[in-house]
Amino acid sequence: RLQEFLKQEVNLELSTLPDFEERVIDFSEVEQLMNSINAIPAPCAPVINPQAPNAATGTSLRVCWGLFSDDTVEGYQLCYKPVSNERHSDEQAEHTLKVKETYCTITNLLPNTQYEFWVSALNASGMSPPSERAVYVTAPSPPIIKSKKIQSCENAALVCWESGDINPVDSYTVEL
Secondary structure, three states, rough: HHHHHHHHHHOOOOOOOOOOOOOOOOOHHHHOOOHHHOOOOOOOOEEEOOOOOOEEEEOOOEEEEEEOOOOOOEEEEEEEEEEEOOOOOOHHOEEEEEEEEEEEEOOOOOOOOOOEEEEEEOOOOOEEOOOOEEEOOOOOOOEEEEHOOOEEEOOOOOOEEEEEOOOOOOOOOOOO
């Protein structure tokens, strides 16, 4: 039977021809609608917090900030520079850090030095305006005791020290 079937000629022509229309669908309105739904605005300017107590060491500062609104934020750009009266100092260079959180600890700073900080928020739509600037101060470096000048008697002691800080220190605490 198979041999007889294979000997027959088979007609593969379709009796009716399908009619296909070329349709062009315009998605421009849908695309505009989808873009308007998915578009998020650039964030508002963050608010930088004033320096918190115990947020400084002689060489580091912890800086915190927040947002007033419920903006979508992917990260932050924290900028800082030392505060100086000199206009063209090498230490006046601005430093920029990319941060994911609403806080950052900056290290390798100079003791007893004022630094100016400001922050901007970032998302897919762009960068926010910068926050107001805040001034933070690192702690002074510990004084150096002049051991050759120490004198004592039965009821008193004289201890001398010098500060290694460039800026004046407000006060010292002597512990016995």
